[in-house]
Amino acid sequence: xxxxxxxxxxxxxxxxxxxxxxxxxxxxxxxxxxxxxxxxxxxxxxxxxxxxxxxxxxxxxxxxxxxxxxxxxxxxxxxxxxxxxxxxxxxxxxxxxxxxxxxxxxxxxxxxxxxxxxxxxxxxxxxxxxxxxxxxxxxxxxxxxxxxxxxxxxxxxxxxxxxxxxxxxxxxxxxxxxxxxxxxxxxxxxxxxxxxxxxxxxxxxxxxxxxxxxxxxxxxxxxxxxxxxxxxxxxxxxxxxxxxxxxxxxxxxxxxxxxxxxxxxxxxxxxxxxxxxxxxxxxxxxxxxxxxxxxxxxxxxxxxxxxxxxxxxxxxxxxxxxxxxxxxxxxxxxxxxxxxxxxxxxxxxxxxxxxxxxxxxxxxxxxxxxxxxxxxxxxxxxxxxxxxxxxxxxxxxxxxxxxx
Amino acid sequence: xxxxxxxxxxxxxxxxxxxxxxxxxxxxxxxxxxxxxxxxxxxxxxxxxxxxxxxxxxxxxxxxxxxxxxxxxxxxxxxxxxxxxxxxxxxxxxxxxxxxxxxxxxxxxxxxxxxxxxxxxxxxxxxxxxxx
Numbered sequence: 001x002x003x004x005x006x007x008x009x010x011x012x013x014x015x016x017x018x019x020x021x022x023x024x025x026x027x028x029x030x031x032x033x034x035x036x037x038x039x040x041x042x043x044x045x046x047x048x049x050x051x052x053x054x055x056x057x058x059x060x061x062x063x064x065x066x067x068x069x070x071x072x073x074x075x076x077x078x079x080x081x082x083x084x085x086x087x088x089x090x091x092x093x094x095x096x097x098x099x100x101x102x103x104x105x106x107x108x109x110x111x112x113x114x115x116x117x118x119x120x121x122x123x124x125x126x127x128x129x130x131x132x133x134x135x136x137x138x139x140x141x142x143x144x145x146x147x148x149x150x151x152x153x154x155x156x157x158x159x160x161x162x163x164x165x166x167x168x169x170x171x172x173x174x175x176x177x178x179x180x181x182x183x184x185x186x187x188x189x190x191x192x193x194x195x196x197x198x199x200x201x202x203x204x205x206x207x208x209x210x211x212x213x214x215x216x217x218x219x220x221x222x223x224x225x226x227x228x229x230x231x232x233x234x235x236x237x238x239x240x241x242x243x244x245x246x247x248x249x250x251x252x253x254x255x256x257x258x259x260x261x262x263x264x265x266x267x268x269x270x271x272x273x274x275x276x277x278x279x280x281x282x283x284x285x286x287x288x289x290x291x292x293x294x295x296x297x298x299x300x301x302x303x304x305x306x307x308x309x310x311x312x313x314x315x316x317x318x319x320x321x322x323x324x325x326x327x328x329x330x331x332x333x334x335x336x337x338x339x340x341x342x343x344x345x346x347x348x349x350x351x352x353x354x355x356x357x358x359x360x361x362x363x364x365x366x367x368x369x370x371x372x373x374x375x376x377x378x379x380x381x382x383x384x385x386x387x388x389x390x391x392x393x394x395x396x397x398x399x400x401x402x403x404x
Numbered sequence: 405x406x407x408x409x410x411x412x413x414x415x416x417x418x419x420x421x422x423x424x425x426x427x428x429x430x431x432x433x434x435x436x437x438x439x440x441x442x443x444x445x446x447x448x449x450x451x452x453x454x455x456x457x458x459x460x461x462x463x464x465x466x467x468x469x470x471x472x473x474x475x476x477x478x479x480x481x482x483x484x485x486x487x488x489x490x491x492x493x494x495x496x497x498x499x500x501x502x503x504x505x506x507x508x509x510x511x512x513x514x515x516x517x518x519x520x521x522x523x524x525x526x527x528x529x530x531x532x533x534x535x536x
């Protein structure tokens with residue numbers, strides 16, 4: 001089998017729409033174009049039925065009640081609605097929020113915005129393996145803590161936080177608990193009947209659905225209330241106004257149905273590919289896996305190649321589509337804030353690559369990637385004065401660098 | 405990020421990669437930048453008895469533009485006197501490689517590397533004259 005380049009290994013940035021999903025969506029663009037809010041004719045009824053079927057599929061994947069699912073434009077909007085909506089609604093209880101330094105920007109910046117309007121925030125630093133120390137989380141809770149937001153699966157390093165333990169602490173202290181699960185659906189089992197979570201954000205396009213659609217889980221028992229962030233026609237029981245994008249919603253429903261039915265087999269296959277990739281790359285000297293390897297989704301491998309600069313490395317391996325961090329920050333020249341929060345040195349943070357494997361990755365592609373990485377790392381280290389110093393036994397920390 | 409053809413050419417086929425003996429009195433070494441900032445350039449020049457640069461080598465840890473900037477200056481340096489070398493300006497490097505604004509610092513670093521290498525060589529030679 002021949003390998004077609006570039007090879008896509010950036011499934012954590014976005015996934016292709018599964019052909020089955022695309023097929024399900026098309027009739028709702030052309031034929032069944034009705035507004036699901038139209039109650040007076042069959043065009044509306046057909047669209048509404050499709051929307052409600054999709055809502056059930058989303059709810060089933062995470063074992064929730066369909067009435068707990070609110071459609072949004074994506075995880076960024078879900079995070080904003082959950083965090084700002086809950087903080088404002090419950091601000092009478094207090095104005096302190098807890099989140100984590102390694103959260104997605106959609107959470108960090110929403111919390112920063114709340115700080116601007118008078119809230120206080122604690123940004124917990126994770127342990128060097130990327131996981132939160134539960135005792136430190138406990139210590140951060142104050143009598144006026146109103147909301148906590150912790151992501152389930154990290155977008156850059158793939159580690160899985162102990163949502164159950166954190167949620168129990170929140171419950172015990174009467175803190176609303178929001179979880180960004182954009183990177184978790186179809187990768188880890190989510191059971192919202194059991195998990196002590198009040199609000200959970202979802203995205204379609206990380207799970208083989210279309211971009212531009214997401215959902216927010218809002219618990220009914222005990223009932224969680226939110227201040228709406230988008231006002232208008234009162235759709236989604238007032239939580240989120242705006243005409244529902246039927247075709248997008250149908251796509252998300254179909255994508256989540258496939259995820260529910262296929263995730264077990266798919267994850268086993270992806271784990272084999274990840275192990276193969278890891279074994280291959282560990283042949284290279286001076287490589288470091290970022291983030292805990294056990295409590296982690298198999299889809300993600302984030303590795304630092306010491307003494308090689310990340311941007312030149314990505315340029316060297318243009319036959320594979322990977323990123324040096326999240327797609328949202330790859331335009332900046334700063335090293336990954338997630339890796340910095342783990343306490344990684346600047347050099348290692350600068351030389352990281354995130355490989356993310358998905359539904360359409362093949363063994364041949366993984367083997368090609370390993371060979372490509374080996375040859376390009378060799379070439380760039382040949383060029384690297386830091387590698388030369390390392391080989392000469394010079395401790396780079398002892399060198400006085402002229403910072404610029 | 406879109407790179408110019410010239411950056412890509414230097415990046416794919418870097419000229420004069422390597423190291424010269426830094427203890428050779430005819431060799432000047434300049435190392436600038438810091439790993440924390442994401443680029444480190446090591447530039448070395450070797451002069452002949454007439455004070456003309458006859459060889460130049462580099463090693464660079466950094467982005468494609470940093471590698472291209474240092475590769476380009478090793479080409480430019482050969483055949484120049486130390487005074488001529490010190491006159492190479494970052495703007496000329498940036499112009500030749502069509503660097504975008506966010507990558508101008510790479511050309512500044514290359515200019516600094518030349519100055520550091522020239523200064524190292526001059527201090528060695530002054531020391532030698534003083535010793536003699």
